[in-house]
Amino acid sequence: MIKQGIDVLTLTRVGRRYGDTVALDGVDFTVPENTYMSLLGASGSGKTTLLRLIAGFEEPDEGEIAIHGERIDGKPSHLRDIGFVFQNFALFPHLSVSENVAFGLRHRAHAPLTNETEIRDRTEAALKLVGLDGFGHRGVSAISGGQRQRVALARTLVCEPRIVLLDEPLGALDANLRARMCDELKAIRERLGVSFLHVTGSETEALTMGDEVAVLAQGRIMQADAPDTLFGAPRNAESARHLNAWxxxxxxxxxxxxxxxxxxxxxxxxxxxxxxxxxxxxxxxxxxxxxxxxxxxxxxxxxxxxxxxxxxxxxxxxxxxxxxxxxxxxxxxxxxxxxxxxxxxxx
Missing domain, CATH: 2.40.50.140 (Nucleic acid-binding proteins)
Structure with missing residues (x-):
């Protein structure tokens, strides 16, 4: 596995069950610092459950989750310093682009900002980072799907999370826009220097985006490697099957x-x-x-x-x-x- 300094996120023997159904079965998983990590899994593999456990929307039945070595399972989601970008963007339709981005700064549970100048400066900086400089006054219903995706990302990044989780972030976009957003997401992550964990069911998207790609199947991580290593040398049948090339x-x-x-x-x-x-x-x-x-x-x-x-x-x-x-x-x-x-x- 690729290691770029310390690991920002570590899951150790994490399990989650829903009645008799095992969603995650003793998952061991790491995301290195300053890395774009793709998590590839089919529907029902447990990938959405894994994201929800990391974000704090649910808690594991067993195991530990840590960021920079600090255990976070059991903490409320708003105290984990984790950004989450949803597939449907989850923007407020009645607010402008700037108001959507600034919302987290004004209303976060820990140390909300009240200084309007600081809020404006940080909001404008976040919009510039995602290529939306000058769009702050527009309504979110008046911009394109790709632009709404970037507003959602700016709203996440403005709060300076320690890691950003992206749940099928390109799924609502058309094919041409998905290809362009792949490049833009990678460029934004590199400029910011924050690790991204990008969950997808598309092997092409996972291999294109990830510095490292992990395959999740049957509630377990089957393999995590650099994209070329995974594609050329899958270690088991499940990894090979998810690549849709073997x-x-x-x-x-x-x-x-x-x-x-x-x-x-x-x-x-x-x-x-x-x-x-x-x-x-x-x-x-x-x-x-x-x-x-x-x-x-x-x-x-x-x-x-x-x-x-x-x-x-x-x-x-x-x-x-x-x-x-x-x-x-x-x-x-x-x-x-x-x-x-x-x-x-x-x-």
């Missing part, structure tokens, strides 16, 4: 080449040939071609293995490598031995 299947489909357990091969590292024509030196399995999907610069082909497993192969159209495929026809899918990740036991 075929995961039973090793027995390839005969005796890999023994027992599961293996994974990336979509772009599998090739296709007629039955019986796979190169001798390459492991292979037989699968039936189902259909294809055109995605602009790439094409995705879908196959069904003999045990029912769905497999995908991506072909880059600038350098196509797949033959013409006929639906319902069986083919050999082959790959280099060093392209394989092998997993034994449970994820």
């Amino acid at each position: 075929n995961i299947f039973d090793a027995a489909l390839c005969g005796n080449a890999f023994g027992h357990g599961q293996i994974a091969v990336r979509f772009d590292q599998m090739d296709v040939t007629a039955i019986g024509n796979a190169p001798d030196a390459r492991p292979a399995l037989t699968a039936t071609y189902l259909t294809g999907e055109f995605n602009g610069p790439t094409a995705l082909s879908f196959f069904r293995a003999e045990d029912g497993t769905l497999l995908q192969i991506v072909d880059h159209l600038s350098q196509p490598r797949l033959p013409d495929l006929v639906e319902g026809t069986r083919y050999d899918l082959h790959f280099a031995s060093d392209a394989v990740r092998q997993f034994h036991g449970a994820a």
Whole structure:
């Protein structure tokens, strides 16, 4: 895991249950100082519960949460010095941009500000930081979705939190705006020097945004690594599955080449040939071609293995490598031995 000095946030054996349902199961997790951390998880993985525990909206059933070594579980949320940016922005529609940003300074529980000059200066500085200098007089209903996102961020940053939590912060934006906000969020975080914990269900967003990416599944952290390490070398099947780039299947489909357990091969590292024509030196399995999907610069082909497993192969159209495929026809899918990740036991 990447370490940049001390850890700003530490979770130790944190658990949370709702009746018989285990949402978090002894989570150990750290966010280093001055880091953009992405937390990747599918719906139901426990990622929203994890954020709520850190923020103080709920309390863990077991374990400890600390910021800079100081235990914060059990403290009220407004005394944790944590910023929280919601997916729906949670702005006050009847207040102007400046009034929304200044709200936390005026009404925070600890040492609220009363000096109007200081409030104005800090509000203007926060708006300038997020690229909204001169927008303070506008109503929040009169600005774009991306601008509202930045108002929500400015409202959080103006109170100088020790860490900022972002709950699916780009989910309410269209695709073009999401891409632009990715760059802007990273630039703002770097200028501020505060750690961000960005929760998302999008593997592309997580890998693009994070200095480090943690995968949360089944209530546990499956892996936390630099994006290129996670993408290229997932340590277990759950990590690979969340990246939406790896075929995961039973090793027995390839005969005796890999023994027992599961293996994974990336979509772009599998090739296709007629039955019986796979190169001798390459492991292979037989699968039936189902259909294809055109995605602009790439094409995705879908196959069904003999045990029912769905497999995908991506072909880059600038350098196509797949033959013409006929639906319902069986083919050999082959790959280099060093392209394989092998997993034994449970994820």
